[in-house]
Amino acid sequence: MTAARFDDLIHAPTRLAIVSLLAASERADFKFVRDTVGLSDSALSKQLATLEQAGYIEIHRGFVGKRPRTSARLTTVGRRAFEQHVAALQEMVAAAGVSILPR
C-alpha cells in the first residue's frame, strides 16, 4: 500500500494536470501535453523545468528525421511522489466521507 504524502509541488493545478498525463504514459510528447493542458510552449517548458529540477521527470530531446521532438516521462521518484499524493488526496476525501465517483 502506498504511503500518503501530500506534495505541494505536484498539487499546483497546471503541474497536477501535466503529472497526471505523464502518470498514464510511459512517455508523452511535448506537443501532446501542451495541447491537452492548453499551455503555451514557454509556460509548459517552465513547468517541466520545475518538475525536472525536483527529479520528478526526465526530458528527452531527440530528432525524428530532421524534426526536433521533445518528450517527457515520470521518473521512479516522480511516480512514487504522484502515487503518494493521490493516496493523500484519497485519505482526505475518505476522512470526510465524500464519495469518489469516476468521471
Place this chain on the structure above:
Amino acid sequence: MADEMQAADASEALAEIRNRQRQVIDLATVPSWYWWAVGALMVVLAVGVDTRTSVAIGLTVPVFVIGLLSATGLAVRGQFRAAQLRRGLLDGRGVAAILAFVAVIIGITLGTAFALRGAGVSYPATWACLAGGVVMGLGGPPLMRTLRRIMLGNRAGSPR
C-alpha cells in the same frame, strides 16, 4: 497547504487526475472501421488461398500485407507519437480478453473452414474468413470498450 485543503478540493483534484489520465487512455482506442478492414483483408487473402493459382496468390498476399500495414498505421496514426500508454494500465484481465478474442476468431475461422471443406463446399477458406471477419468486425469494438474499462479502473485515483 494540505492542512488548509477541504475534502471537496481533494475530490476535485482526484477528478482532475482521473480525467487527465482518461485523455491518455482514449488515445489508445482503435476505431471500429479497423476491425472490419482487417476482416475484409482476411477474406482477400483467403480468396488467393482458395483459387490456388500463383497469380491470385501473388496479387492477394501483397494486398493483404500492404492493406494490413496501412490500416494499422492509419488507425494508430499519431497515437504512439503523442503518448505511449503505461504498461501497468492493461493488467492480466486485459491480456486475457485479447487472447480470448484472438482464440475465438481463430476457432471460428478454422472450425468453419474444416467443416466446409469436409462437406465439400467450394471456397471453404473464403467463407470461413468471411465468418471470422464478421466476428472480428462485430467483436472488435466491444473488446476495445472492455480494455478501456480495465485501463480506466487501473488509473491512479480510481476508487478501490
